[in-house]
Amino acid sequence: xxxxxxxxxxxxxxxxxxxxxxxxxxxxxxxxxxxxxxxxxxxxxxxxxxxxxxxxxxxxxxxxxxxxxxxxxxxxxxxxxxxxxxxxxxxxxxxxxxxxxxxxxxxxxxxxxxxxxxxxxxxxxxxxxxxxxxxxxxxxxxxxxxxxxxxxxxxxxxxxxxxxxxxxxxxxxxxxxxxxxxxxxxxxxxxxxxxxxxxxxxxxxxxxxxxxxxxxxxxxxxxxxxxxxxxxxxxxxxxxxxxxxxxxxxxxxxxxxxxxxxxxxxx
Amino acid sequence: xxxxxxxxxxxxxxxxxxxxxxxxxxxxxxxxxxxxxxxxxxxxxxxxxxxxxxxxxxxxxxxxxxxxxxxxxxxxxxxxxxxxxxxxxxxxxxxxxxxxxxxxxxxxxxxxxxxxxxxxxxxxxxxxxxxxxxxxxxxxxxxxxxxxxxxxxxxxxxxxxxxxxxxxxxxxxxxxxxxxxxxxxxxxxxxxxxxxxxxxxxxxxxxxxxxxxxxxxxxxxxxxxxxxxxxxxxxxxxxxxxxxxxxxxxxxxxxxxxxxxxxxxxx
Numbered sequence: 083x084x085x086x087x088x089x090x091x092x093x094x095x096x097x098x099x100x101x102x103x104x105x106x107x108x109x110x111x112x113x114x115x116x117x118x119x120x121x122x123x124x125x126x127x128x129x130x131x132x133x134x135x136x137x138x139x140x141x142x143x144x145x146x147x148x149x150x151x152x153x154x155x156x157x158x159x160x161x162x163x164x165x166x167x168x169x170x171x172x173x174x175x176x177x178x179x180x181x182x183x184x185x186x187x188x189x190x191x192x193x194x195x196x197x198x199x200x201x202x203x204x205x206x207x208x209x210x211x212x213x214x215x216x217x218x219x220x221x222x223x224x225x226x227x228x229x230x231x232x233x234x235x236x237x238x239x240x241x242x243x244x245x246x247x248x249x250x251x252x253x254x255x256x257x258x259x260x261x262x263x264x265x266x267x268x269x270x271x272x273x274x275x276x277x278x279x280x281x282x283x284x285x286x287x288x289x290x291x292x293x294x295x296x297x298x299x300x301x302x303x304x305x306x307x308x309x310x311x312x313x314x315x316x317x318x319x320x321x322x323x324x325x326x327x328x329x330x331x332x333x334x335x336x337x338x339x340x341x342x343x344x345x346x347x348x349x
Numbered sequence: 350x351x352x353x354x355x356x357x358x359x360x361x362x363x364x365x366x367x368x369x370x371x372x373x374x375x376x377x378x379x380x381x382x383x384x385x386x387x388x389x390x391x392x393x394x395x396x397x398x399x400x401x402x403x404x405x406x407x408x409x410x411x412x413x414x415x416x417x418x419x420x421x422x423x424x425x426x427x428x429x430x431x432x433x434x435x436x437x438x439x440x441x442x443x444x445x446x447x448x449x450x451x452x453x454x455x456x457x458x459x460x461x462x463x464x465x466x467x468x469x470x471x472x473x474x475x476x477x478x479x480x481x482x483x484x485x486x487x488x489x490x491x492x493x494x495x496x497x498x499x500x501x502x503x504x505x506x507x508x509x510x511x512x513x514x515x516x517x518x519x520x521x522x523x524x525x526x527x528x529x530x531x532x533x534x535x536x537x538x539x540x541x542x543x544x545x546x547x548x549x550x551x552x553x554x555x556x557x558x559x560x561x562x563x564x565x566x567x568x569x570x571x572x573x574x575x576x577x578x579x580x581x582x583x584x585x586x587x588x589x590x591x592x593x594x595x596x597x598x599x600x601x602x603x604x605x606x607x608x609x610x611x612x613x614x615x616x
Contacts, residue, residue, distance in 0.1 A: 111455065111456065111457070111458050111459070111601045112458055113458050113459075113460050114458060114459065115459065115460070116458070116459050116460035116463055118463065118464075118465070118594070120392075120593075120594055120615065120616075121390065121592070123388065123390060125387075125594075127459050127460070127463050128459075129458070129459040131600070131601055132601075133455050133601045133603060134455060134600050134601050134602040134603065135455070135603045136603075147604060147605070150434060155449065158447065158565075158569075159446065159447060159565070159568075160445055160446055160447070160449065160606045161434065161435065161436060161446065161606055161607075162434070162435050162604075162605065162606060163432060163433070163434050163435075164431075164432070164433055164434075164435060164602070164605065165430060165431070165432045166430065166431055167417060167428065167429070167430050167431075168428065168429050168430075168431060169428060171600065172600075173600075178427055179426065179427055179428065180425065180426055180427070182422065182427065188378065188400050188401060188402070189378065190378070191378050191379060191380050191381065191383075191396070192378070192380075192381065192382065192383050192394050192395075192396040192611075192613055193380050193382070193383035193394070195611070196383055196385065196394050196613070197385075198385070298425075298426070301426075302425075325388070326387075327385065327387055327392075329596070329598065329613070330598075331596065331597075331598015331599070331600075331610070331611040331613075332598070332611055333398070333401050333438065333439075333440075333598075333600075333608075333609035333610055333611055334378045334398055334399075334400045334401050334611065335401040335431065335609070336400060336401065336402045336403075337414060337429075338414070338429065338431065339427045339428055339429055340428075341600075342600035342602070343598070343600055343611075344459075344462070344598040344599055344600055344601065344610075344611075346459055346463070346596070346598075348387065349387075
């Protein structure tokens with residue numbers, strides 16, 4: 083049973099396919115990396131994006147597609163109307179998701195969408211605790227190794243989570259287990275803001291840990307400060323912990339509180 | 350009067366706001382460039398994307414947004430359902446748009462979306478001829494100056510066209526004038542395929558010149574060959590003619606024949 087408040091929370095998160103996800107639905111776009119040359123230097127590209135499939139829609143109407151009238155085989159042209167909740171699949175949360183006067187997906191300039199990438203690996207902790215958080219000590223450990231987090235960067239949590247796997251097992255979990263998923267601890271918000279971090283990202287479907295929902299303290303603090311977030315990232319285990327860049331390729335739709343995106347790492 | 354066949358063609362192209370576009374609607378996302386450092390080298394980013402506004406929707410239902418039930422001020426969270434025709438604003442045409450079994454937007458890997466950028470400037474010709482085409486001699490001239498077009502690249506037409514300006518003046522044009530807009534000549538398709546070019550792009554809303562519609566010979570030849578296209582690009586006058594890269598940031602939506610995108614140049 084999912085109550086009404088949980089339903090809205092889950093809807094916001096693009097969460098739970100209630101056992102409908104199959105492995106076929108979850109197939110990534112392949113190949114998911116590229117390397118090419120720019121100014122004579124090798125540039126590696128890694129796709130951090132899940133293929134956007136119905137596996138990311140937990141209610142039948144969340145993601146639909148219908149042919150535009152008159153299109154099709156006879157017209158020699160295929161053309162669809164898409165209907166989608168903004169926060170589906172790998173997507174950006176714009177400040178407006180939680181800040182009524184905040185920037186929409188249409189207001190964020192490229193200068194804020196291509197940024198240094200910082201990967202915080204908490205996979206070991208997640209093995210022992212399904213509700214693990216990115217804590218201040220993880221930030222301290224990263225900085226001890228790589229130096230101060232660059233201003234304007236995006237700090238992402240690598241928890242090892244696969245939302246599609248989580249969705250497909252949702253039906254077999256206890257209510258207590260369903261509420262457990264890794265996320266950022268509110269205690270790191272201040273530190274990241276002091277570092278002038280621009281965005282945060284996660285490989286789960288929420289920057290808030292499961293047990294923090296539906297209060298959403300991290301969404302509240304982070305998005306209301308005018309910053310953005312990325313949810314549903316993948317392949318973070320193959321991105322460099324430091325020294326790379328992240329680009330959030332989000333169509334600049336005016337007034338949108340979020341948008342499915344193509345997110346890449348460059349290194 | 351727009352007849353039914355034209356209407357479908359225009360719908361495919363995301364064309365004509367029938368005088369509803371205002372300058373406010375057409376405001377770009379600013380700042381539209383960034384520069385940052387990667388491996389100690391300066392990297393310039395230029396946004397080639399129009400802000401995705403209602404100015405790009407010529408029928409009232411082409412682009413709509415409604416709050417998800419239960420979201421809003423009281424819930425402390427804004428969340429919308431978007432309904433949009435795939436080929437709206439700056440967008441990618443996937444092969445499937447014209448090839449029934451062709452790759453969808455969900456099938457194109459990043460290795461084919463980040464590619465060398467080739468800019469063919471035909472602005473002088475467009476001044477004299479509203480229906481100017483990219484012709485073989487333009488390709489020859491580019492190669493004489495910059496060398497052979499790199500395999501796997503994206504070749505874009507810089508015509509100086511601004512679709513929003515064109516849309517807003519649509520009502521004052523004669524039927525003959527309405528059919529005139531720059532595009533690729535079918536005569537260059539073979540050359541570009543021989544160079545193993547991956548994508549083509551335009552600053553108009555169609556890779557076909559206006560007078561070639563609704564037969565769409567360029568769409569037919571190019572997309573059916575398994576290649577993609579970008580329509581509605583902007584800022585091409587500020588991109589380097591050679592030596593840069595283009596990234597088409599398109600959410601990998603399964604089965605989509607096209608998708609609004611965030612397109613950038615890197616140089």
